Amino acid sequence: MKEAENIIVVKNLHKTYPGEVPLHVLKGVSFSVKEGEFVAIMGRSGSGKSTLLHQLSLLDNPDEGEIIVDNKELTTLSDSEKTKFRLQYFGYVFQEYALLPEFTAVEAVSLPLILQHYPMKESRKRAGEMLNMVQLGDRLDHFPSEMSGGEQQRVAIARALINNPKILFADEPCANLDSETSEIILELFRKLNEKLNQTIILVTHEPEDKKHVDRVIQMKDGILQ
Amino acid sequence: MIRDFFIACWFSFKQLTRSNKKSVVMTVMVVALLFINILFIASMMSGLIATINNQVIDYQYGNIVIEPTKESESDNYIKQADKTVDDIKSMPGVIGAVQHYKEGVEITYDPKKEGTNVKNFSGYLYSIIPSEEPSALKINSKIVSGRYLEDGDRDKILLGREISGGFKATLERASLGGVQVGDEVYVSYPNGINRKYTVAGIFATKSFLADAQAYVTKDEMEDVLGQHDLADEIIVKTATTGDENKYISKIENMSQQKLKLYPWNDYLGALSTVTNSFDFVKLIFYAIGLAVSGASIFIIIYIDLLNQRKQIGILKAIGMKSKIIVVSYVLQAFFYGLLGVILGRLLLEYAISPYFIRHPLELPIGYVSLNIESVDLMRTEISMLAVSLIAGFIPSVQIVRKKILDSIFK
Secondary structure, three states: OOOOOEEEEEEEEEEEEOOOOOEEEEEEEEEEEEOOOEEEEEEOOOOOHHHHHHHHOOOOOOOEEEEEEOOEEOOOOOHHHHHHHHHHHEEEEOOOOOOOOOOOHHHHHHHHHHHOOOOHHHHHHHHHHHHHHOOOHHHOOOOHHHOOHHHHHHHHHHHHHOOOOOEEEEEOOOOOOOHHHHHHHHHHHHHHHHHHOOEEEEEEOOHHHHHHOOEEEEEEOOEEO | OHHHHHHHHHHHHHHHHHOOHHHHHHHHHHHHHHHHHHHHHHHHHHHHHHHHHHHHHHHHHOOEEEEEOOOOHHHOOEOOHHHHHHHHHOOOOEEEEEEEOEEEEEEEEOOOOOOOOOEEEEEEEEEEOOOOHHHOOOHHHHEEEEOOOOOOOOOEEEEEHHHHOOOOOOOHHHOOOOOOOOOEEEEEOOOOOEEEEEEEEEEOOOOOOHHHEEEEEHHHHHHHHOOOOOEOEEEEEEOOOOOHHHHHHHHHHHOOOOEEEEEHHHHOOHHHHHHHHHHHHHHHHHHHHHHHHHHHHHHHHHHHHHOOHHHHHHHHHOOOOHHHHHHHHHHHHHHHHHHHHHHHHHHHHHHHHHHHHHOOEEEOOEEEOOOOOHHHHHHHHHHHHHHHHHHHHHHHHHHHHOOHHHHHHO
16 A cells, blocks of 8 residues: 655744743754544643744744645745635634634535636535534534534535645634534544545644544643654 | 735624624714714815805805996996896896895984984995796895885885894995884985885895895885996896806807906905915814824724734734734724714714704804815725824834734734
8 A cells, every 4th residue: 555645744834923021932843644544632731832833834934944835835925825725725723713703604614616607506505515524414504603613614624625625624613612522623633534535633732632643742831742 | 805805804804793893882872983083174164164154155246246337338237137137037047147236335323303313324335126036036035124125116125133223234334323123324326326125025145245135126226326238237147157268158159238247256255365274274173183083093903903913923823924914903903994984974964064064154144054075075085094094004003013922922
């Protein structure tokens, strides 16, 4: 069986937040992730795990180092190239769902397709299919305010996946959910990873989440352990 | 590019139609009130200016005044006054032309007829043909006591309130001190003739200058002066105001006698400095109103957009181009501005303006209602829409330039 290729390669990543006392959050992080891998970045609060995820997912710019995704070096991209890359290559699931209150589930999920100039009708059809996949087929026209936290997070997952992203980034997606719903969400990630060979980078501080992932990258004080 | 614009339109439409209705209504209401605020004061000042101008046109000079040149003895009067008036009246666009004799006279009132407490007033006495006069001047509509003159009147006089006194005259001390209808006054003409007249009526136009005039019939004046078919002035009323010069050149071409023709605004005199001052004050109020309203709209839309900072961060994170975000929020701000302007205009045209036309403000200078000038209206509309665009553009660009993480999490 052919070994999976590295989809993410990180080399010597540094990030310092300026201030009266500069905060050196990432102190030379290097690692790689293979295509189809489900990786958890874990560590205590303040260990730098979310900062690392933000650098990898192009939501922030590192001070030093390289991020290579699908053989492309990303740190040198312009802002508009990063925007395009995010749209085409990445999917995001945030801790606070990050859904727009004025958009129904199906509209929220179809948005990334519409942004890529897919026809409205086709975008809506595919968004419906994606919501069916996360078992929200009966919630297509519901607004975020009409859904539970777990349902909103599943809408966010469907939105993250609609573009068939190379990598799905999830930043503490269960932090606002009860343990039962968290299990459902993590199990959903697991299934997506297995069924679609979806690469997933998950940031979590819950030790019991380890059982759902292939590998854990443990962080402490800005470096990998 | 067009597709991106379409996406921005779609996005704006969804956000506007589904955002908090109360918030949208409040924002639009505030923009509408700001719009009205600018135009209300400017229109009130325009109304004031229009009142002054209309008083001059309606009660003193019509649109055009024709005078003899007085270059020689034979040119002291307009000759063949009846024919000249008839010729002018036949011109298209002319709705009235009337002839006046105008004599500087002294009017004397002796209330107790004992020679004590006699009061005098020096001013102009005009002759009119009562049945024709209303076609050019509207003194007949401002009678506050008694009646207007009639064609057969020979011993009757019509006095303005500044002459009679009473009726809230502004210079009571200079008046005859309270002449009533039915009282007798004596008029001394420049040719030495004195006549006794009974006061037929008293008028009050609220124009100080118009109310300092007195009228007798043309037949009476010609009898006193021993003249016939002459005039000191002809007053011409045209259907529209502002194009007097067009009629002036036509009348000049038509007339066989060399005459002087002036548009009404040449007679504004000291009033023109008043109206110019009002115009200047209006401009200042307008500029201040526009600046205040512009800043207010900017702040309202800016705050609204700042509250959507997190959403903008999310949109950037999922890959929405910055220009789509900016255009969509500019469209939303423009929409607020457009609805506000439309609502403001509807309120002005169908509620506030009709109210003031029905219930004009009674100021000492006259009845003043809103005079919304189309140039002010258009200028305000364009300004408000431009401010809305800027108010949408600046904050959205600022937020779009922020780091995604700062927008979402800070």
